[in-house]
Amino acid sequence: MAVWRTAGSQIARTAVVALVIAAVAAGANFGLFAPLDQALAQFRFAGNSRPPSGEVLFVEIDAASLEAIGVWPWPRRVHGEVLDALMEMGAAEVVFDIDFSTASNSADDALFEAALARAGGYAFLAAFQQFLADGTLIVNEPLKRFARHASAVSVNVDGDGTGLTRSIPTVLAGPDLPSIPLALVPTFGGEGARIFIDYSIDLMQVPRIPVHRLLAGAVDPSLVAGRQVVIGAGAIELRDFFRVPRFGVLPGPLVQIGAVETAKAGRNLSVPGAWPALALAGVAGLLYLAFGARLSLGRLAMVAVAASLAIELAAWAALGQAALLVETLPFHATAGALVLLALFEERARRWFESREQQARLAWLAEHDVVSGARSRHAFLADLDRQLAVEPAASLMLVHLGRLEAVNASLGHEVADAVAAQVVKRLGSLFKILPARIGGDVFALNLPSGLDDAHRSLLPARLRVMLGQPFEVAGHQVVISPTCGFSETSPGTPVGAAELLRQAEVALTTARQRHTGSAVFAPAQAQRIADRRRLDLALRRALDENQFHLLFQPQMDLKSGAMVGVEALVRWQSPELGLVSPADFIPVAEETGVIVALGDWVMREACRQAAEWASTVNISVNVSSIQFRLGNVVGTVKRALAESGLAPERLDIEITESVFIDNDETMRGTLESLRALGVTIALDDFGTGYSSLSYLSKLPVDRIKIDQAFIRTLPDPHNEAIVESIVLMARRLEKTVVAEGVETEEQRAYLAGIGVELVQGYLFGRPGLPEAIGLVERAERSTIAVSA
Template sequence: MSRLTNNLTGLALAIVAILGILHEGQEWDPIVGLQNQLTEYRFQAAKRTASGDIVFLAIDKVSLEHVGRWPWPRRVHGQIINTLVESGASEIALDIDFDSASNPEDDEFLRQALERAGGAVVLAAFRQSESVEKPANKVADNLPIEQFLQNAWPASVNVIADRDGLVRRFPYGQEIAGNFVPSLPSILSGHTGSDDDTVVIDYSIDPKTIPTYSVRSLLKNEIPVSALKNKKILVGAHAVELRDTLAVPVHAVLSGAAIQMLGAESLNQDRSLVTNSKSSTTILILIILSSCTLLTLRRSLSANLIALAAASILVEACAFAAQIYAATIIVTAPVHLATATMACFFMALELSSRQFKVLRSRVRAQNIRHVLDRVFLDNFDAIIVADANGEIEIASEKVTGILTTLNHRLCKGKRLDDVVPAALAEEARDAIRKLEAGSFEGSQCREFSLGDESNIHKVVEYVITPSRLEAQPSAGSKLGSEQIVVCITARDVTTLRAQKDRLEHLSKRDQLTGTFRRDEMIVQLAGTHRMCPNDETRSGHALFVFGVHRFSIINGTFGREIGDALLKEVARRTLCFKDRSWKVARVDGDAFAILVEDCGDEMSAREFAASFLIELEKPYFVEGHRVHVQFDLGISGNWQNFATPAEFLSAAEGALDASKKSGDSKLALYDPSSANSVKRAQLIERHLWRAIERNELTVLYQPQVDLSTREVVGAEALVRWDSKELGSVSPAEFIPIAENSGCIESIGSYVLLEACLAASKWPSHIDIAVNVSSVQIHRGNLIENVDYALAQSGLPAKRLHLELTETAILNQQEETRKQINELRERGITVALDDFGTGYCSFEYLSNLPIDKIKLDQTFVRNMLLETTSAAVIRSIMTLATGMSLNSIAEGIETEEHAVQLRLAGCRQGQGYYFSRPLEAEKFVAQIRDAA
């Protein structure tokens, strides 16, 4: 059986035992006492005020002194009744014993007062033991004399004391002299019950809030009539010398009359407290213990204890609320005892679990110790552990052969100096001294060389680590002294070092030619810079990067093996050219770099390059082949002040590229202005690829206007780029770069989708024109992008105009024609953009399946200045009309432009005269305002 199952069984048995004991023990004095204390705390925590409907007239010390004796003459009580009746009291109760007659005159006076009260007076009645010797044998009934009962009501004033002697309850009434007599609080409050029922007094009602006056003040007419009118009055003892006091909760001691008042107030405020049953308490305990056990199953002891404590607090809070707001006493003492008992059980389980874990940990530690001992002995490294005195405690098997010829088993007990080299032993002792002084800064890996009898060189890598061991307990449970040991770990790295040296050589040198690699060349350049810190000295260096002209053709003609052999011969010839201390590197497939340290200016660099090229271009004899080779060469000089060696090399490589592109020169010198243009283009290209995902592209819309009606009939989508790094970049600058890099595909797709989405929200008579690059057409994904944009936006195909340049149409005519036909079949309008700037002839135009031509803005700007431009425009418009092609002109900046174009036959136009390109929202607003 698992330990979890055992714990669950134990918990279940514990819960059953707790339930059984506490169910039967809820009436045990300790539990009852604890519950009484909790109930009293609740009374104290939430005081409440009296209703004010019942007034207490206290027979206090000053009242006794005022009358002068006790018991008072019955005449005084009659005066009290008369005064109260005259004051308008609704009901009068006297908690005074009238069970015997006094002198006839006073009794008659009191009887008449009772008669005048008209039955509104209640007199005290009670039961008591007849004798102290045998109190249980006979009970005496005390009732007012018959003379008084003719005009008054008897009321029971008996209260019930619990086993601890405190008065907490009273009966609704009791049988006195054979008749049921209701209790005084019951009569005053108007609540009745059977003689079997008892009322729990609510001691949260503050007696100090009960309207209380001295009888003396009443007799002297010092109490305002308003304080007594329509009030219920209780007259009773208050003076200590009358000895009518009882022990109660909260207030310690109260007079009997005060207890009657609190009882009446409890009933009057519906605060007759009821107590829950034993069974409900037992069920509550079961719910709490079961819930806490299930919720905290397999959790920590602290979680279990917190859950139990939280449950107790929650139950007590609910009990407090129930007592205050629902006049219900919930017995919680057994609940708290149950949670405390369960907490003890959880702690016992935790202690047992920890003892089990300690035992298991000891076994595991022993097993691990055995495994580690074996691992230590069989380790590939030589390991020695010695104490602070240098005496070896343990040594691994590899110590033999790496650090000593002595068998490792014989090392234990010997001193370090007898086993390892003296320098190593001294370093170990020094590490111990530093650890004791607190100056040890950590272990470092070092090496030393050894020579054995065969004089074979050996390289040993080692690390020395001192450790401070915790004090071990000695006899008598006293801690022993701290111990310091040192561990020497060593390994033979002779072969590893040889391999590392070879790899380091290979990492720096090109495997084919033996020259430096590109990265190593940069390191060498950096060293040259450090050796020559001032500008005057550094100006003596020049870097030459040269490459075999059309090397790919040589490889294809003679084969790769011949090509590799040629590169090796080029490297050899370079290294042998003149007697110079050069640094030579292979920086690319067929490109080499040379650092020449005595070229101080451009002229000397060019002279050297010319002589060097003559030597390089002499015929090569490779594998029986005579090979004639030409070279391109780029130069960068240190006099050009490069910031880093990498820039120095990149400049020479850039010059080599310029040399290859020039076609008329074998060598070129680095040109900073050309390099800056290239860098700018590279920078734009790099950021352009991320422009879409970074939301840097914006689509603007320039209105297209019907030149006859001047109504907006469409808009051209124009992309703008506001880069976070480069700022605003002109389309004239980034569009060509995007076309060359292929980025135009994603940009074109983005603009097409954005334009269609925007146009789908415009009035149905307004079309959208989108420019299409030749790259988009020739890569064959234009149709898919158009279909996707139309599907996503819901824009009708007839409202989409695609503007194609002459260059895009002239290249790959058949493929272009096929795609244009597919687009037109979908209902899309195809326009020829920038017409008149390219090579498109009128004859070719007549054979091209397009719907619209767009006149380039250069014609529009010159039409008012040059008659030839105006004539060309009229010819184009005549041609367009004859071919049933729609026409539009861009670049309209004046009213005269618009008028002349309309007269020439142009139907639509766009330009700054009508509107600049607008954001989508502003374009929509302009349309709305025009309407």
């Protein structure tokens, strides 16, 4: 918030607030907030609901009445009969919301005129304005022969520009005809050009009598006696309906009754529009300028919400107590806009702070903030500069054994304090600042000219120096160092990164052999060369189409039929021969080649499956590396598009390592895959990071029990595990697949505990499509593709 004061832009801040309020005022003027204001008004009307007076009766021309008479418009004699019946029952006054401006046949008109005369001036007939096709405004009034016995009243209604009927004209201009409320409620002053209807009066409680029941004598006279009656259309077919703020749609006569009830209650609503809310919005803007910078974003949002609630409660009370209908959306919109403005200010403040931190970040880029050691990046840059001048260097890596255990048992603070003391001890021994390569690995560029004899003494010196307990926060921490050495060879220039990799290989060798230290040797270099050779051959293999797929059947235990196959990728290298997946898959994952390889497997499996005679589904086993480095969703879309395979025929298998970081992005990717129509299966379940806390939330459809639990069956311990997995999967409504089934006894056991699908050598080894009947069989299958 202080960014405005710091930048000296308080005037600009004031201008922005003024612009916000002006924009809200413009939006209110153009009706931008009308739909939401109408929704709020509906809640206010409902919240202040009150019963009608009970003095007004709606005699409606409903569908049953239309059917009973059999013709529309009704003969005028029918209206006369209705009027006579009502007057005989003691109706106080009767208003016809029906057009009598044109003549009917003489006999019927005479009968109706006679009924009006018998009513003795207590009947009222409708008059209304309308526009002709040419735009001429005319007034439809009752025929003069009728008007001699009954007064004309206006039945026009007002729209508010949004399709809602909120008011009626007090007087019909031109002939100066009064509205129905003025005619039926003489005590109502009728000040103003409109009568705004109070829809808090529950018009659903107004008594309603169908005309056909009245004419049939089926109405209790006590329901009519002493009441004012409005007669009009209630049937949908007559199309005399209006949208109103509370009840949705009401027939026109009931809208007129709402106006009459409003007049009887003396609650002609006052509708000041948006100005009160805009005035309060201006006050909110002033308060924001005065105090907004002192509040956090969260507190400001809470104040804005509280103010909006208070305004809304006040509007509710104003409607109930003072018949005042005010618009509140302009205030709510202003409050929301001010919160967004505060959010922008907060982001701007953070941006300025981030610029102030750049200098510190530059230091952090070259140092480990916890221990004070040089960073890996800075260390390699320094070493590269040294090698460019003098191509001779000796590198030592020190691994701090048990530091990870200290971190886990005593916490980060203790482990970080130990790392800081290690840096000091190493610096005092070699008079140089070490670099922190990893959490528990430090590197030193040893002084030039260090011979083998001196280097051989370094591990012992380090064990003595670093083996002494570290006193941290009342704890005594003991670590065990392990060393790995590498150095440049005459005539064989290497870069800093390569020299560091060699030292890491030596350190790994020392840790594996528990020798305390190791020096990088040519044999180790050969292993690296072999790994590079495998990596290069692997990359060429993709371009030269050296991979192929084999398929292993999956069986349905209930039917005994093959319902799927798992496709396994194989590599036949011209130079290396048949390379085991156990050798090339890890290399592909470490180098990122798994992304391209997985893409090939996906496309090839989909292509083959689409060409088989059997209707198979495609299930793709995707490595966690593919999720992190590739675009799995894009790969799946392309494979389906190229092959023409339907999305619902695709089943993708993932391993539990995908969820090791509980990454919401990964979960979103799986949801996107499912949205394409594919199925998700969790492979090798039980051997990785299984957790009930995430399994219940994962977007997976199948659980594949790892073969390590199946091949040892019958084994009491593994039986307990398998049965638990099956029970859990059943409760989670997920299909179970068992891998590694090799004996009939295992098959029978799995069938007995409810496993649906199985695969293993008992049912067949991996083979070509034609070898296992994929080309000739017509059954539906599921293909699980392993990359």
